Amino acid sequence: MYYGAIEAGGTKFVCAISNDDFEVLDRVSIPTTTPAETISEVFNFFDRFSLKSIGIGSFGPIDVNRSSKTYGYITTTPKKGWVNFDFLGNIKERYNIPVAWTTDVNAAAYGEYKKGNAQDSSSCIYLTVGTGIGGGAVVNGNIQAGFGHPEMGHVLVQPHPDETYQGSCPYHDNCLEGFAAGPAIESRYNKKGHELENDIKVWEMEAYYLAQALVDYTLILRPERIILGGGVMKQKQLFSLIRTEFGKLLGDYVATPDLNQYIVEPGLGDNAGITGCLLLAAESADGKVS
Amino acid sequence: MYYGAIEAGGTKFVCAISNDDFEVLDRVSIPTTTPAETISEVFNFFDRFSLKSIGIGSFGPIDVNRSSKTYGYITTTPKKGWVNFDFLGNIKERYNIPVAWTTDVNAAAYGEYKKGNAQDSSSCIYLTVGTGIGGGAVVNGNIQAGFGHPEMGHVLVQPHPDETYQGSCPYHDNCLEGFAAGPAIESRYNKKGHELENDIKVWEMEAYYLAQALVDYTLILRPERIILGGGVMKQKQLFSLIRTEFGKLLGDYVATPDLNQYIVEPGLGDNAGITGCLLLAAESADGKVS
Ligand SMILES: Nc1ncnc2c1ncn2[C@@H]1O[C@H](COP(=O)(O)OP(=O)(O)O)[C@@H](O)[C@H]1O
Ligand SMILES: Nc1ncnc2c1ncn2[C@@H]1O[C@H](COP(=O)(O)OP(=O)(O)O)[C@@H](O)[C@H]1O
Ligand SMILES: [Zn+2]
Numbered sequence: 001m002y003y004g005a006i007e008a009g010g011t012k013f014v015c016a017i018s019n020d021d022f023e024v025l026d027r028v029s030i031p032t033t034t035p036a037e038t039i040s041e042v043f044n045f046f047d048r049f050s051l052k053s054i055g056i057g058s059f060g061p062i063d064v065n066r067s068s069k070t071y072g073y074i075t076t077t078p079k080k081g082w083v084n085f086d087f088l089g090n091i092k093e094r095y096n097i098p099v100a101w102t103t104d105v106n107a108a109a110y111g112e113y114k115k116g117n118a119q120d121s122s123s124c125i126y127l128t129v130g131t132g133i134g135g136g137a138v139v140n141g142n143i144q145a146g147f148g149h150p151e152m153g154h155v156l157v158q159p160h161p162d163e164t165y166q167g168s169c170p171y172h173d174n175c176l177e178g179f180a181a182g183p184a185i186e187s188r189y190n191k192k193g194h195e196l197e198n199d200i201k202v203w204e205m206e207a208y209y210l211a212q213a214l215v216d217y218t219l220i221l222r223p224e225r226i227i228l229g230g231g232v233m234k235q236k237q238l239f240s241l242i243r244t245e246f247g248k249l250l251g252d253y254v255a256t257p258d259l260n261q262y263i264v265e266p267g268l269g270d271n272a273g274i275t276g277c278l279l280l281a282a283e284s285a286d287g288k289v290s
Numbered sequence: 291m292y293y294g295a296i297e298a299g300g301t302k303f304v305c306a307i308s309n310d311d312f313e314v315l316d317r318v319s320i321p322t323t324t325p326a327e328t329i330s331e332v333f334n335f336f337d338r339f340s341l342k343s344i345g346i347g348s349f350g351p352i353d354v355n356r357s358s359k360t361y362g363y364i365t366t367t368p369k370k371g372w373v374n375f376d377f378l379g380n381i382k383e384r385y386n387i388p389v390a391w392t393t394d395v396n397a398a399a400y401g402e403y404k405k406g407n408a409q410d411s412s413s414c415i416y417l418t419v420g421t422g423i424g425g426g427a428v429v430n431g432n433i434q435a436g437f438g439h440p441e442m443g444h445v446l447v448q449p450h451p452d453e454t455y456q457g458s459c460p461y462h463d464n465c466l467e468g469f470a471a472g473p474a475i476e477s478r479y480n481k482k483g484h485e486l487e488n489d490i491k492v493w494e495m496e497a498y499y500l501a502q503a504l505v506d507y508t509l510i511l512r513p514e515r516i517i518l519g520g521g522v523m524k525q526k527q528l529f530s531l532i533r534t535e536f537g538k539l540l541g542d543y544v545a546t547p548d549l550n551q552y553i554v555e556p557g558l559g560d561n562a563g564i565t566g567c568l569l570l571a572a573e574s575a576d577g578k579v580s
């Protein structure tokens with residue numbers, strides 16, 4: 001019997017199975033096309049195994065409110081075809097086993113908290129800076145949630161004094177995702193992110209935006225660690241630029257861990273999400289509600 | 291045997307005792323002068339009663355990290371004389387009973403969560419807008435904390451297009467407290483807050499700042515209710531201005547409860563903090579660590 005994991009992204013789905021030690025024994029990557037196509041590939045993968053439980057970490061926004069009629073659905077995503085898709089219901093119907101349901105970034109935060117760079121912390125945030133920006137938090141072992149899951153990527157930021165770009169978020173004039181997600185960088189400069197690698201101004205501006213958000217997360221949540229992942233963070237020089245800008249903006253007002261320990265990359269690399277899904281699968285098999 | 295409560299503010303300390311039903315049986319208000327003077331008045335009050343336990347909700351920043359050497363201290367407060375004052379230690383030494391220790395706004399959030407306007411919610415934020423701005427949160431019955439307690443009053447905001455004031459926070463160029471606390475309003479217009487009551491522009495600008503912060507709290511914490519208290523919120527017209535501005539800024543990106551139910555005044559009025567302290571006192575008497 002295996003644990004199953006589905007890390008559902010807007011570009012691709014990664015499905016995996018593991019043993020009880022959370023060692024991945026098989027995995028597949030499936031392009032995100034239509035729900036019908038993609039989910040049938042997901043079934044093709046999992047049908048081959050005998051599963052105890054599955055953990056899903058999905059792109060969103062998703063409905064995580066158990067008392068809601070659309071619990072388990074992807075809700076208002078800009079991703080065409082996936083609006084109001086009953087993701088959890090489809091998986092449960094097929095396999096009739098416990099299924100854990102959360103966001104992709106919550107799963108990644110949980111993975112890092114239990115097995116990655118926040119193992120020695122009692123709280124952490126995982127922020128992905130990729131096609132979009134999203135964040136999840138774990139506090140004392142629990143995934144942070146309330147009326148819904150966090151949407152940390154859309155916190156308000158102040159435009160950089162040299163900003164020429166108008167921002168790309170259809171919902172907000174001045175939000176983090178609109179100025180700092182991968183597509184915003186590419187539209188601003190009309191180049192791919194990796195082609196801009198040596199242009200320090202690009203990453204100073206990026207750091208300015210991310211640091212503003214990290215200051216707000218810090219003041220509101222006081223996490224012990226902030227883990228930054230996603231495609232844009234492949235530009236490793238960003239880490240020290242963000243730490244510097246963060247220090248300036250926070251102005252020593254509150255204590256944080258040493259910034260080199262506080263603002264860090266994922267310990268699990270690109271496996272944070274899958275690991276979190278497997279861990280959540282195990283918990284739901286044990287009857288724990290996540 | 292009674293429960294004791296200390297709501298310790300920068301201007302005054304309120305001490306109270308209650309029966310097991312949290313009915314306040316006696317209370318006193320003591321001006322905040324020096325620790326020696328003020329605490330001796332606190333002792334004068336409580337010495338008259340036989341106490342089971344005490345709950346303290348203190349101005350800050352304070353040290354709430356149990357593994358820290360300065361746990362129970364007021365730390366870097368701008369309030370002269372109180373820096374590094376061992377508040378909890380002094381109270382414990384005198385009474386040798388369980389003492390709960392948290393911030394004034396955490397206590398108020400807890401009071402509202404259990405007995406006030408968030409009784410039917412599983413999470414809430416309490417924000418005070420007074421001499422300073424501070425916020426506390428309760429999520430599923432637990433006071434939100436991490437590396438320290440939140441300092442929500444210092445989140446970064448964008449200056450209003452018509453802003454002429456440079457902000458009053460010594461730590462941050464553009465933080466909420468610096469633009470929107472009582473003293474900032476009074477410095478900007480050179481008038482007392484209550485004298486500005488009929489100047490709609492004043493409160494529109496105030497709402498603009500508060501709404502920005504509320505959007506960030508919403509996206510990061512997704513609370514079920516946000517309760518706004520403190521002297522500045524005596525301007526009741528602010529509530530609808532804040533709701534309007536909040537709606538514009540959030541742009542329907544995430545669901546919230548109906549804004550009339552979401553952004554509300556304290557159900558306990560000025561007693562939110564004292565009630566929270568009494569409730570926390572009772573929990574610490576029961577051996578629960580808060
Ligand atoms: N080496 C890189 N340098 C800068 N930006 C990158 C790099 N690799 C990917 N990106 C950016 O990251 C985004 C993709 O993010 P990623 O996290 O890989 O996927 P997704 O968010 O879709 O799951 C793209 O928009 C691209 O602009
Ligand atoms: N009616 C009012 N209208 C506007 N502002 C007020 C009013 N009453 C008090 N304030 C402002 O609130 C601040 C005091 O806040 P308060 O919450 O009463 O005390 P504290 O924050 O010191 O505990 C003052 O700076 C004053 O500017
Ligand atoms: Zn946005």
Ligand SMILES: [Zn+2]
Nearest residue numbers: 444459462465
């Ligand atoms: Zn500040």
